[in-house]
């Protein structure tokens with residue numbers, strides 16, 4: 001191990017990355033975790049997994065969610081992450097099933113905000129997220145990571161980007177997966193999710209007072225990674 005790595009090992013920290021939908025949080029978090037050899041957890045994938053469970057088990061009647069049944073079932077919903085050798089990324093599992101592809105669909109995106117607004121869902125997932133960070137050396141992204149999940153995180157980042165940039169990025173992501181959708185539809189979905197995420201009672205999306213704002217509207221991925229690693233080094237080493 002070189003001395004630089006040694007320093008990072010010496011002071012493992014928790015990195016909390018929050019921000020609006022589709023502003024690149026996951027890419028930032030995943031790339032940072034890889035560069036510094038930390039664990040990466042996509043907390044949004046957990047809310048998406050619960051949403052997929054609700055859709056597949058008939059807990060949605062139109063847009064109405066059967067919270068009573070979900071409350072009975074929530075402890076039986078087992079979400080885990082496993083490294084995928086082929087993609088080099090981590091895949092989300094619901095029980096034994098790899099659901100990585102399904103949870104990224106528009107069908108799930110359209111229903112996830114009401115699920116993520118349910119108090120007992122948040123309590124259950126926040127508890128699991130906190131357990132994952134007990135040994136530190138973790139980068140987690142979401143909406144309430146710096147405020148609720150890890151209020152004592154050593155490094156908090158609040159990512160933002162202009163709405164039209166976010167919509168374009170999301171459209172490209174969906175189109176790479178074969179989903180064709182207009183920019184207006186994407187923008188509408190992003191704005192609706194942001195509104196529900198920011199105004200809900202439990203764990204609303206808001207910038208923690210001690211978070212660093214990171215606007216990546218005009219940054220390339222390489223630039224954003226370089227800047228993030230520079231910030232990280234100021235907090236993880238001494």
Ligand code: DC
Pocket residue numbers: 021022043044045047048112113116117141142143144145193197
């Ligand atoms: O980051 P994402 O778009 O995959 O998140 C999916 C949804 O889950 C998003 O609409 C808000 C919600 N979410 C949340 O409420 N709290 C988190 N920590 C992460 C995501």
